[in-house]
Amino acid sequence: MNANKRLAIFDRLAEAIPEPTTELRYTTPFELLIAVVLSAQATDKGVNKATAKLFPVANTPRDIQALGVDGLKEYIKTINFYNGKAANIIALCGQLLEKHHGEVPDSREDLEALPGVGRKTANVLLNTAFGHELIAVDTHVFRVANRTGLAPGKNVREVEQKLDKWTPNKHKRYAHHLLILHGRYTCTARRPKCPACVIQDLCEYTEKTVALRAEPDKSP
Template sequence: MNANKRRRIFERLAAAIPEPTTELRYGTPFELLIAVVLSAQATDKSVNKATAKLFPVANTPEAILALREEGLREYIKTIGLFNSKAKNIIRLCELLIERHRGEVPRDRDALEALPGVGRKTANVILNTAFGQPAIAVDTHIFRVANRTGLAPGKTVLAVEKALEKHTPREFRQDAHHLLILHGRYTCIARKPKCSQCPIADLCEYPDKTAAPG
C-alpha cells in the first residue's frame, strides 16, 4: 500500500469518526489507568458500569488502598479476571505512591513497571491521558491493519511499528482511536460491514462481504 492510499484512508476515517476518543469513562489520568487495566479481556461497557460505582468512592491510589483488596473486589466482581485485577491494582497503587508520589507517570518504562500494565496499556495512557502520539495495538487494530493492508504485521509490535512508520503525521494522535472504533463497529471480526465501510474502495482485503439482500 502506498503513502497516498494510506493518507486517503485516514482522511476518510477522520471524516466518518469526527470525535475519535476512548469509550471508557474517566476524569483523571489515574481513573483512566484503572479503567484500562480493568478492560483487559472485558468490554468497555462492563468496565464503565463498575467504575461508575467505584470512582465516586475511590478514585485515588490512597482511596483504593483504603478499600483493601477484598473491598475493591466487591466493586469489580462483574468484570472478567477480577481477582487478579484487584491484586494488580492494589500493588499498582502502592507503587504509584512509593515511586511517583501518587501520580501517573508520563514515561513508558515507568508505566510498564506497574502491575497489570503492558505495552498496550502504557500506550493508551500516553496517548489518551497525556496527548502523546502513541498507538496501542489491540485485537481490533491488529485486524484492521492486516485486513486492509494499511500496516500488515505478524505480531502486535510489528503492526505498531508499521503504523508508527506509515501513519501521516497529522493523524498520529488520533490513529489509535480511529482504527479501534472502525474495527469495533464496521470492520468487525466475523463479517465486516464492507457495504457500509467508508474506505471499502481503498481497502486491500480480498474477501469483502457483499451488500445484504
C-alpha cells in the first residue's frame, strides 16, 4: 500500500468519525488509567458500568488504596479477571503514591513500571491523557491494520512500528481512536460491514463481504 492510499484512508475515516476518542468514561488521567487496566479482555461498556459505581466513591490513588483488594473487588467483580486486576490496581495505587505523589506519570518508562500496565496501556495513556502521537495496538487496530493492508504485521509490536512509521503526520494524534472505532463498528471480526464501509474501494482485503440479498417477500 502506498502513502497516497494510506492518506486517503485516514482522511475518509477522519471525515466519517469527526470526534475520535476513547469510549471509556473518565474525567482525570488516573480514572483513565484505572479504566484501561480494567478493560484488558473486557468490553468498554462493561468497564463503564463498573466505574460508574466505583469512581463516585473512590477516584484517587489514596481512596482506591483505602478500599483494599477485597473492597475494590466488590465494584469490579463483573469484569473478566477481576481478582488479578484488583490486586494490580491496589499495588499500582501504592506505587503512584510512593513514587509519583499520587499523579499519573507522563512517561512510558514510569507507566510500564506500574503493576498491570504494559506497552498498550502506556500508549493509551500517553496518547489520550497527555497528547502524545502514539498508536496503541489492541485487537481492533491489529485486525484493521492487517485486513486492510494499512500496516500488516505478524504481531502487535510489528504493527505498531509500521503504523508509527507510515501513518500520515496530520492523523497520528487520533489514528489510534480512528482505527479502534472503525474496527469496533464497521470492520468487525466475524462479518465486516464492507458494503457500508467508507474505505471499501481503498481497502486491500480480498474477502470483502457483499450486501445481503433481500429476503423474498412472503406477505400474502
